[in-house]
Amino acid sequence: MTALRVITQLFLALPLLAIVVNNLIPRETMRHATIGMCAGVAGVQMLAAFAGFAMLAASGKSSFNFALAWDIAKGLNYFHVDLVTLFLLACVGMVTLASTLNALTTIDDHRSSFTNLLMVMMLGMNGMLIVQDLFSLYVFMEVAGLASFVMIGMYKSTRDLEGAFKYMTLSALATIFILTGLSLLFIKAGSLSFSMLDPALFSGTPGDPKTLLCWVALVLLASGYAIKSGVAPFHSWLPDAYESADTAVSIMLSGIVTKIAGVYSLIVLVRLFPGNAALKTALLVLGLFTIVVGALLALQQRNFKRVAAYSSVSQMGYLLLGLAADTRLGLIAALLYLLTHSLAKSAIFTNAAALEQRLGTLDLDEMGGLQAKMPVTAFSSVCAFLSIAGVPPLAGFWSKLLILIALWSAGLKGIAAAALLLSILSGAYFLRVQKKAFFGKLKERWNDVREITGGIKVAEILLTIGTIGVGLGFPLVLIYLAQAGLI
Amino acid sequence: MNVAIYICLGAMLAFGFLSVLSRNLINAAISLAAVSAACGVLMYVLGAHTAAIFEVSVCSGLVTVIFISAVSLSNGDKQSSAPEKRAHLLPIILIAIGGALMIAAVLTGFTLGSHGPVGSAASFDNVFWETRQADIFGQMIAILAGASAIVVFFKESEKK
């Protein structure tokens, strides 16, 4: 297992190393290389996570504990990976890679700060995925949040700062909820590490005030994490934050930060307290509500990025539904949905970057007929939106199907039917965007527009290949799951 | 000891309300510092000596300084054009809720039990440095992020 040991060290060591290198080498020399270095770190993380996943699966163990390098000798292990977290670590690496490819073109100023913050964000998310303690989970979530606030506001234009401030305020509210919930749990539980918390906390002599506090704590924790995931009715910060940030940052935010910070915490909650009926019901209701609200609001938007933002809100609802099924299949379905959504959303935001670079505007009413001029972007956008709407044979279709199967087999048949119907809404807003931006008559203004080049193009192509590839390869996953008896 | 606890709690509440309701930002900051001090004393009484030190020195001191420098950097004392709607009703509502809860608690015999067993003989140093390294690592990174934030926000931008 020594290879695994080395690999797990990388998740924390690499971004840290990147920060150190970035700050030690004088700025001028670094200017060209710094974002490339980030891309390198992201790529390595993705590969390392895949390798780790394969190794862990092959070895048959379900998890692996480790610690920071110099503490291993002391026999401590307070970090921990298992198959779920390794999968998510790979997703983190992938989205960061897409983001850096975009950043090569779109970020000109403050490059070294961008690198610092991006690496801090990665560290925050990696940290969230590998700790074993609810409090440390909170600490790293706050770190990732801090990095994202600053990145949103980095260019100090009026809109950036506004988005950052609104996000910070709601996030502060979420922090208060989460911390209060944690402290109430702590009163009864005595410790917040995963191994010490179990569902027995919620039973116990009725009327025992401490148990009541635990229930209150659960409500608070779930609400706090829901705010962080951008679930309706707490979603108001999300579109503002995504829209006002630079596109490379939006990719990171939508592709991974919201998911890891919010949804992974909910995953942790569900895994810690399985069978908790109140939690499941809450997730179901929130999930359905979110899907509807997000899709309806997406239909009215004029700005390309805002449509994408509301679409993200809506898709989070599906993730919640998968979790609410509270079965292993539900968890797997939610994770795979996370992957396909990250792929598709990153592609969409990459397209937004391309449009912004070439057109200078993201207003849908001003676009039109761009398919002739920007074929790669148009195709990539079509694939991404189709994937989100759940059209076969793209990746999104399979993962949505899996969530529906999970709900069905968990006995929540009505919910599954409702979710199926609601995906029609997703199709609706996608059609509108595509029609306005890419099809139709070419407007006079855009006669000289050429296709995007460079890092953004590479990102678009890679992500589209990813979406199509995962879609084509999905049946293999289904076969595997059937063999494992899960379907 | 109970008396001390109640005094601290009362002080925290009083200064808390004061800081929320005061018009002047500097007064608000000073009230916040007073809340921190009261909280620190409370923590000391409960037995958390190290945390009390941290609380008093960092929150009463550092955060207040940061806040006041933010105020002075932005001339925040200028009254905004429309006076802020005073939520005078708020503390009364809150005190009423608090009173109601207390009555309910007394009636239902809601107590949290007393001082638990002094389980670990381990001191703070032990626990903090030995077991909570993940948190320490997180704190370092958070400080890093804060430093980058300061660089980004406080550097005068040469090009707008």
Added chain:
Amino acid sequence: MLIAGLVLILTGCFELIRTRHMLKIIIGLELAIKAVSMFITLGGWLNGNMPVAESFVVTIIVLEVVVATVLSGIAISIYHKHGNMDIRSLRNLKG
């Protein structure tokens, strides 16, 4: 004791949500976090597990300082752009 803390937290939250002055939002946040630290210390006292509670409180204090700094940084930058600290002027992003 819990109730006092609860009232404090509620106060902080209300302040956070309802105030219009940017810097007062920070005060609301700080107030609420004080109350949470008090809860945690209380929990440690009841549990007997005081050192762990103290570690939590110390970590929270550090994080809170960083958050307060970043928030004031953003607030000051907004002030330079808009000339006031009123959040009603942050209405540019619509929809």
